Amino acid sequence: MTDAPDTEVGTQAEDVKARKEREKNELYALDISGVEWHSAPGTEEHEERVEIAYLPGGAVAMRSSLDPGTVLRYTEAEWRAFVLGARDGEFDLEPAPHNGGLAVDSAE
Template sequence: MTKGLRLDLSRAQWLTSTRSAANGDNRVEVAFVDEAIAVRDSENPAGPALIFTAAEWDAFVGGAKDGEFDL
């Protein structure tokens, strides 16, 4: 996660993960803003968001596709 990167997320268009359960506890939303990616808990939209660079996001997505985070 990028330290010190601050973004104005007031106009962000948040996308809900297709893997998020409609009634589950594990729902996240993602917004692509100013060459960065923001991730937040959809049940707490006023709460904090994690901010990632494009390279960090690509590494995360690649790891997820490769099964690096499978339990």
Template sequence: MNEHIHDDKFHVRGRLDFTGAEWITSTEDDEPGVEIAFVDGYIGMRNGADPSGPLLVFTPEEWDAFVAGAKDGEFDEP
């Protein structure tokens, strides 16, 4: 691992357990979309089409910044 990268979630890595989490989907139809769950003050996000795939974990501050960017169109395709 690059020694210059700061891992701000090192203290919770391996401690957070999302296996029993209640996942909330981003879509109201039958197509899988992004899913989020709240565990121990953190927010997990995964691809609903691949629930056993990678899981992103956000602090509340990171989540707020992500949502604000999404609302502002920061992630819209050009």
């Protein structure tokens, strides 16, 4: 009995990890000083909002309008996973009691 399948799986995992690290490094090395930032329609300039910019290769950059110097960057695969998760409700906030009237008290 040999360990070849285990070694092969380990090598593949290391290759995937190295590829993802390389993609991230390339993404963060990209000059995005001239990108066009987008935010949700209906938000005012003075309001806090999330802004995104579309980057080459399907990647996306994201920042807060209140902290434009801090920019997160996502590969196409990461962004796709996030968007699909959001559409599926993975990030929906659960209303909490006594939080400004978001939850309805059925005992009334």
